[in-house]
Amino acid sequence: xxxxxxxxxxxxxxxxxxxxxxxxxxxxxxxxxxxxxxxxxxxxxxxxxxxxxxxxxxxxxxxxxxxxxxxxxxxxxxxxxxxxxxxxxxxxxxxxxxxxxxxxxxxxxxxxxxxxxxxxxxxxxxxxxxxxxxxxxxxxxxxxxxxxxxxxxxxxxxxxx
Amino acid sequence: xxxxxxxxxxxxxxxxxxxxxxxxxxxxxxxxxxxxxxxxxxxxxxxxxxxxxxxxxxxxxxxxxxxxxxxxxxxxxxxxxxxxxxxxxxxxxxxxxxxxxxxxxxxxxxxxxxxxxxxxxxxxxxxxxxxxxxxxxxxxxxxxxxxxxxxxxxxxxxxxx
DNA sequence: TGTTGTTTAATTGTACACAATTTAATTCAC
DNA sequence: GTGAATTAAATTGTGTACAATTAAACAACA
Numbered sequence: 001x002x003x004x005x006x007x008x009x010x011x012x013x014x015x016x017x018x019x020x021x022x023x024x025x026x027x028x029x030x031x032x033x034x035x036x037x038x039x040x041x042x043x044x045x046x047x048x049x050x051x052x053x054x055x056x057x058x059x060x061x062x063x064x065x066x067x068x069x070x071x072x073x074x075x076x077x078x079x080x081x082x083x084x085x086x087x088x089x090x091x092x093x094x095x096x097x098x099x100x101x102x103x104x105x106x107x108x109x110x111x112x113x114x115x116x117x118x119x120x121x122x123x124x125x126x127x128x129x130x131x132x133x134x135x136x137x138x139x140x141x142x143x144x145x146x147x148x149x150x151x152x153x154x155x156x157x158x159x160x161x
Numbered sequence: 162x163x164x165x166x167x168x169x170x171x172x173x174x175x176x177x178x179x180x181x182x183x184x185x186x187x188x189x190x191x192x193x194x195x196x197x198x199x200x201x202x203x204x205x206x207x208x209x210x211x212x213x214x215x216x217x218x219x220x221x222x223x224x225x226x227x228x229x230x231x232x233x234x235x236x237x238x239x240x241x242x243x244x245x246x247x248x249x250x251x252x253x254x255x256x257x258x259x260x261x262x263x264x265x266x267x268x269x270x271x272x273x274x275x276x277x278x279x280x281x282x283x284x285x286x287x288x289x290x291x292x293x294x295x296x297x298x299x300x301x302x303x304x305x306x307x308x309x310x311x312x313x314x315x316x317x318x319x320x321x322x
Numbered sequence: 323t324g325t326t327g328t329t330t331a332a333t334t335g336t337a338c339a340c341a342a343t344t345t346a347a348t349t350c351a352c
Numbered sequence: 353g354t355g356a357a358t359t360a361a362a363t364t365g366t367g368t369a370c371a372a373t374t375a376a377a378c379a380a381c382a
Contacts, residue, residue, distance in 0.1 A: 017286045023221050023237065026289070027303045028199045030310035032218075033239045035196035036339075037317035038189045043340090054368065057193075060184050071330060076184065078194045081331050083369055107330040107377050125178045128187070135316060142188045145313075148306065149191035155296060156198035197369075204370090215338065232360060242361050244339050268347050268360040 041134065045127045049120065050094055054079070054087055056124070059096065062113050063121050069108040078157060096120060202295065206288045210281065211255055215240070215248055217285070220257065223274050224282050230269040239318060257281060 012020075023029055039053050046056050054077075061076045062068070068076075070084050077084075088111055091097045096117035102108040132142075173181075184190055200214050207217050215238075222237045223229070229237075231245050238245075249272060252258045257278035263269040293303075 012286060017282065018224075020286050020289050021221050021224055021282065023218065023225060024311070025307065026218075026221070027307050027310075028196075028203060028214075028292075029218055029221075030307050030314060031192065031196040031199055032214075033314045034310055034317060035189075035192040036239060037314065038192055040340080041317065042189060052367065053189075053193075057184065057187075057190055060182050060187070060190075063179075063182055064184060069330080070332095078197060080370070082333080082371080085332055087368085101331090105330090105378075109331065121178065121182065125173060125181050128181050131189075145309065146186065146188050146191050149188075149195055150185070152306075153191060153194045153198065156195060156202065201370080213337065230360080231362095241340070243341080243363080246362055248338085262361095266348070266360090270361065 041131060042127070045130055049123060049127075051124075052087075054083070055091055056127070058084070058087060058091065059117065059120065059124065062097065062111060062117070063124075067110055067112045069102070069110050071108070073111060078153075091117075202292060203288070206291055210284060210288075212285075213248075215244070216252055217288070219245070219248060219252065220278065220281065220285065223258065223272060223278070224285075228271055228273045230263070230271050232269070234272060239314075252278075 019025065042053050042056070046053060049056075051059065057077055058073065061073055065076075070081055070088070074080055074084055088097065088099055092099050095114055098112045098114060100110050100112065102110055180186065203214050203217070207214060210217075212220065218238055219234065222234055226237075231242055231249070234249075235241055235245055249258065249260055253260050256275055259273045259275060261271050261273065263271055
């Protein structure tokens with residue numbers, strides 16, 4: 001599909017319509033499948049740690065920067081409080097984090113790793129290692145793609161005019 | 162992170178552990194965010210058609226190849242009957258498809274587009290066009306990425322030994 | 323000061339995804 | 353030909369995501 005075919009000037013023939021709606025041409029579908037399939041690979045590796053994938057990335061964010069509020073955590077993870085609140089309550093019940101409402105500004109709830117949560121890091125580090133092994137992809141291969149995807153993340157996450 | 166650092170031989174120092182667990186280094190997280198954010202962009206465009214994203218890709222698969230059974234459709238979409246059965250019932254209730262159990266082999270349920278479902282294609286074609294416009298990405302840019310992601314789809318979807 | 327607007331979490335309701343199981347039909351092995 | 357194994361779809365139960373709303377706290381400002 002070239003530029004000419006998809007701009008407003010060109011008439012949408014049946015052939016062009018078919019090409020535009022072909023599943024294999026959809027970037028969104030490729031993202032969607034890659035995301036789902038990779039999450040499926042993580043699930044059995046995370047299960048022994050008692051973590052779901054969302055719990056895992058929340059812990060990763062906290063291992064990088066501890067003691068942040070729900071809003072900040074949501075910015076890092078691209079998630080909102082509707083998803084995070086129940087998740088963080090679960091992590092709290094598992095003893096990995098504490099949730100404390102700030103006294104300076106009672107709107108903020110700060111999330112802090114417990115000792116158990118900090119120690120989990122040493123087991124969690126095995127997860128990406130095992131995954132790379134099981135998928136059998138080159139690491140260098142992935143690095144280039146990650147930086148490319150980060151550009152798309154920014155592009156897609158910013159709201160349109 | 163280079164190969165040496167992640168293989169089993171190298172000792173996991175705290176620095177290496179940090180690097181391995183950094184959110185920005187995770188391919189899975191990049192896939193996950195790109196997928197979620199692009200789906201978020203599709204939602205308002207699909208809403209006027211009465212389609213969810215999953216309904217949209219199911220219709221795309223059927224516009225490409227009509228009259229296939231649930232299993233085949235699942236292979237195309239990387240979804241199983243647990244997701245598809247309720248989805249297809251909804252598309253049926255909306256008048257876009259019919260679900261008919263095969264007489265030759267009663268285990269199979271074939272999905273067929275109605276006339277209304279076929280006509281929807283002409284409206285749906287506007288969806289990718291509007292999206293490309295709103296995201297403001299080059300089309301060529303996306304094409305290269307799509308083919309790269311298809312390799313990952315295959316790699317990730319095949320089950321491990 | 324008091325009113326209005328904004329910010330932060332939490333809540334509510336809807337729609338996925340998927341693992342695991344169930345049911346029914348078909349195929350395979352012997 | 354019959355019992356075992358396999359296959360396809362449906363069902364059940366759990367865990368996200370997110371839009372929209374609510375509630376409370378805070379900020380801005382006439």
